[in-house]
Amino acid sequence: MTQQINRRQFLRGTAAGAVLLGGSTILAACGGKESEVSTAPGSPKLTPLPFQASWVNDAEFAGYFVAIDNGYYTSEGIDLAYASGGPDVIPESTLLSGTALVTLTTPETTVKAITEQGAKFKIIGAQFQKNPIGVVSLAASGINSPADLVGKTLAVPPVNTLAVRAMFRLSDIDINDINIVPYQYDPTPLIAGEVDATIDFVVNVPYTIRELGAQASSFLLYDFGFTVFNDTIVVTEETLNNQRDMLVGWLRASRKGWDENFKDVTKYPTLFEETWFAGTGRSIENELFFNDAQQSLIEHPDGIFAMSEDAIAANISALAEVGVMADRSMFDTTLLEEI
Template identity: 65%
Template sequence: MPLLGRIAQAASPFAFQASWINDAEFTGYFVAADKGYYKEEGLDLTYLSGGPDVIPESTIIAGKADLTLTTPDTTLKAIAEQGAPFKIIGAQYQKNPIGIVSLAKNPIREPKDLVGKTLAVPPVNVISVEAMLKISGVDRGQVNIVPYAYDPTPLIKGEIDASLDFTTNVPFTIKQAGEEATSFLLYDFGFTIFNDTVVVTEDVLKAKRKEIVAFLKASRKGWEENLADPTFYPKTFAESWFKGTGRSIENEVFFNTAQKPLIESSNGIFSMTEEAIAANIEALAAVGIKANRSSFDTTLLEEI
């Protein structure tokens, strides 16, 4: 007797580790989850929030997640120096959003303006700043780099001249405090690396290739819908994804709008062109990270 209709197949469990707390940086994934795009692609997605105590690479090494987002400098350094079994399979940010933020009344518009100034930098990002200074021909010894704890208060009070931060977010916080900010990207001054690179282990890539492609496809659809009007979706997540973060929805709208040109690509969201990969490798070489093309796998994006 012939079967009537299709036998429903169980969705495949798939765990995604975000690189930070729930904010606009991940809006595309929230849209994809709420719209059912992961389910449509046969995935039972578990979304794991990040934060200051989460090391994304560690979660995939430990098997707590199948896929994560990372900064390419830390990932490629681990591959080059420790033989870590990672593959970068996509890039959320074509242009890294980290940059130098200063007050408009005391502006720092390019690397040479940092000479003789005090710049606050999170310890994890010092290597990136040193690369930008080196590429720009600025003597590292002429810039006073101090630790930064992700709080713009010292900048607002004039205790420092600039900070390294997400240019997509901190200018809003500064404006709320009654000051105007100005900023520039490290990317635009030679440190040409991606951010939120999509990373898996080699074992998971072999075992779950179909699921990874499904994740990329659903996530791209979510990001495309989100960025069509970056002011819309953050407002809808006030009582769900963004609840309890302590950040205003106006902040998330600002963030989502500011990140749009850094994420979008004529080749599709998550794309990694050969030119962009070469630029990443060259920029990291400036700080002694010997990355190579084999650490990047663009073939999954071709299957979307």
């Protein structure tokens, strides 16, 4: 913790001057921290916890919004500073920079960061038991399995390259038989027939496509052998060692938020229309569809965030198919036991 504070102080002092060679006063004035600890006098002291989400505000993070609004984090002594994500946010990077202490990741990038970059990360829970990443196409195209993609054009966000490679490997298909192009999460080329399929969240985009007057079909990469979690909860070993209680408190409050959200999937997206979902440019109907569709992918008999031994083993073997060498020690299930 002290190391991080030093960095911030250093940054505030030198940021503008060193980088831009001048204009420091205005920059320094604008470069304030996003949220300082806000403790009212007399109330118990809250621990600040910066949290980095993996995407722009949508139903994917409803559970955390519920926990914030209903005061579940405050009850655990946590002052949660929520940062939205987006296509250019690489969540693991925010742990390395100290911008966040807890983040949501895709397991393949986290494991690669551990094995190839020497990052000291631990996975302490998993939001999606089944990865909602899938192949989305127009229903008329009849694409229902990886084999149907041979000879077709598939738009893939570069962050999902590994997952797609794994899916084809597991289906014994040569990836060179598919024309892979970049994807920026805009379904227009799919609807116009410029690409045959896209890689996207199946709990989200099919609804958008229906809103645009077309019918979508989709299948999960998970159902074709890429048996990995998604939105894995990742922390650094340092945070794990020094702030274990806080992390358990965070898991407890977040689980409570998700449980509350899933009691009635129609309740919260509407409530958040003018707050969390304001200005995102997405329709609330889309969030309601999303929230309903994601429930079965998130819930687990052992509680939200569970990581069963079988599921961990499935993750390890699926990742090994594309040379991402995960092992059991990267998953720490002991915090979940303390909830």
